[in-house]
Amino acid sequence: MAIIDNIEKLHKKPDHVKRLILFVSIFVVMFVVVFVWVSTLKTTLERENEKDSQVSSPFSVFFGIIKEGVDASVSGVTGSINKLKQNEPKREE
Numbered sequence: 001m002a003i004i005d006n007i008e009k010l011h012k013k014p015d016h017v018k019r020l021i022l023f024v025s026i027f028v029v030m031f032v033v034v035f036v037w038v039s040t041l042k043t044t045l046e047r048e049n050e051k052d053s054q055v056s057s058p059f060s061v062f063f064g065i066i067k068e069g070v071d072a073s074v075s076g077v078t079g080s081i082n083k084l085k086q087n088e089p090k091r092e093e
Contacts, residue, residue: 039065 040061
Protein backbone atom coordinates (compact mmCIF):
# COMPACT_ATOMS: atom_id res chain seq x y z
CA MET A 1 0.00 0.00 0.00
CA ALA A 2 3.02 2.29 -0.15
CA ILE A 3 2.07 3.51 -3.61
CA ILE A 4 -1.40 4.53 -2.48
CA ASP A 5 0.08 6.35 0.53
CA ASN A 6 2.49 8.23 -1.76
CA ILE A 7 -0.37 9.19 -4.09
CA GLU A 8 -2.38 10.49 -1.13
CA LYS A 9 0.61 12.53 0.06
CA LEU A 10 0.98 13.95 -3.46
CA HIS A 11 -2.70 14.96 -3.54
CA LYS A 12 -2.22 16.95 -0.32
CA LYS A 13 0.72 18.97 -1.69
CA PRO A 14 0.22 22.48 -3.11
CA ASP A 15 -0.23 22.93 -6.86
CA HIS A 16 3.21 24.45 -7.46
CA VAL A 17 4.88 21.40 -5.87
CA LYS A 18 2.76 19.03 -7.98
CA ARG A 19 3.78 20.91 -11.12
CA LEU A 20 7.45 20.75 -10.12
CA ILE A 21 7.19 16.99 -9.58
CA LEU A 22 5.43 16.65 -12.96
CA PHE A 23 8.11 18.61 -14.83
CA VAL A 24 10.96 16.76 -13.15
CA SER A 25 9.31 13.43 -13.97
CA ILE A 26 8.81 14.42 -17.60
CA PHE A 27 12.42 15.60 -17.85
CA VAL A 28 13.75 12.31 -16.44
CA VAL A 29 11.60 10.18 -18.75
CA MET A 30 12.52 12.25 -21.82
CA PHE A 31 16.21 12.09 -20.89
CA VAL A 32 16.00 8.29 -20.81
CA VAL A 33 14.13 8.19 -24.14
CA VAL A 34 16.63 10.51 -25.86
CA PHE A 35 19.60 8.62 -24.37
CA VAL A 36 18.28 5.28 -25.68
CA TRP A 37 17.50 6.84 -29.05
CA VAL A 38 20.98 8.37 -29.43
CA SER A 39 22.59 5.08 -28.35
CA THR A 40 20.62 3.09 -30.89
CA LEU A 41 21.12 5.70 -33.59
CA LYS A 42 24.90 5.17 -33.64
CA THR A 43 24.48 1.40 -33.81
CA THR A 44 21.79 1.69 -36.47
CA LEU A 45 23.91 3.98 -38.66
CA GLU A 46 26.94 1.68 -38.38
CA ARG A 47 24.89 -1.35 -39.34
CA GLU A 48 23.21 0.55 -42.17
CA ASN A 49 26.58 1.38 -43.70
CA GLU A 50 27.62 -2.28 -43.48
CA LYS A 51 24.34 -3.72 -44.74
CA ASP A 52 22.64 -1.34 -47.14
CA SER A 53 20.05 -3.86 -48.27
CA GLN A 54 19.06 -5.24 -44.85
CA VAL A 55 17.04 -3.03 -42.47
CA SER A 56 17.14 -3.69 -38.71
CA SER A 57 14.05 -3.14 -36.64
CA PRO A 58 14.39 -0.64 -33.81
CA PHE A 59 13.38 -3.29 -31.29
CA SER A 60 16.11 -5.68 -32.39
CA VAL A 61 18.67 -2.89 -32.14
CA PHE A 62 17.38 -1.86 -28.70
CA PHE A 63 17.39 -5.41 -27.35
CA GLY A 64 20.82 -6.01 -28.88
CA ILE A 65 22.19 -3.01 -27.00
CA ILE A 66 20.53 -4.15 -23.78
CA LYS A 67 21.96 -7.67 -24.25
CA GLU A 68 25.46 -6.27 -24.88
CA GLY A 69 25.17 -4.08 -21.78
CA VAL A 70 24.04 -6.97 -19.61
CA ASP A 71 26.81 -9.19 -20.98
CA ALA A 72 29.40 -6.49 -20.28
CA SER A 73 28.04 -5.98 -16.76
CA VAL A 74 28.09 -9.69 -16.01
CA SER A 75 31.63 -10.09 -17.32
CA GLY A 76 32.75 -7.06 -15.30
CA VAL A 77 31.23 -8.42 -12.11
CA THR A 78 32.68 -11.90 -12.64
CA GLY A 79 36.08 -10.36 -13.41
CA SER A 80 35.93 -8.33 -10.21
CA ILE A 81 34.95 -11.39 -8.20
CA ASN A 82 37.81 -13.38 -9.70
CA LYS A 83 40.28 -10.59 -8.86
CA LEU A 84 39.00 -10.48 -5.30
CA LYS A 85 39.39 -14.24 -4.99
CA GLN A 86 42.96 -14.05 -6.29
CA ASN A 87 43.91 -11.24 -3.89
CA GLU A 88 42.22 -12.86 -0.92
CA PRO A 89 44.72 -13.79 1.82
CA LYS A 90 44.99 -17.51 2.32
CA ARG A 91 44.04 -18.81 5.73
CA GLU A 92 46.24 -21.36 7.36
CA GLU A 93 44.57 -23.52 9.97
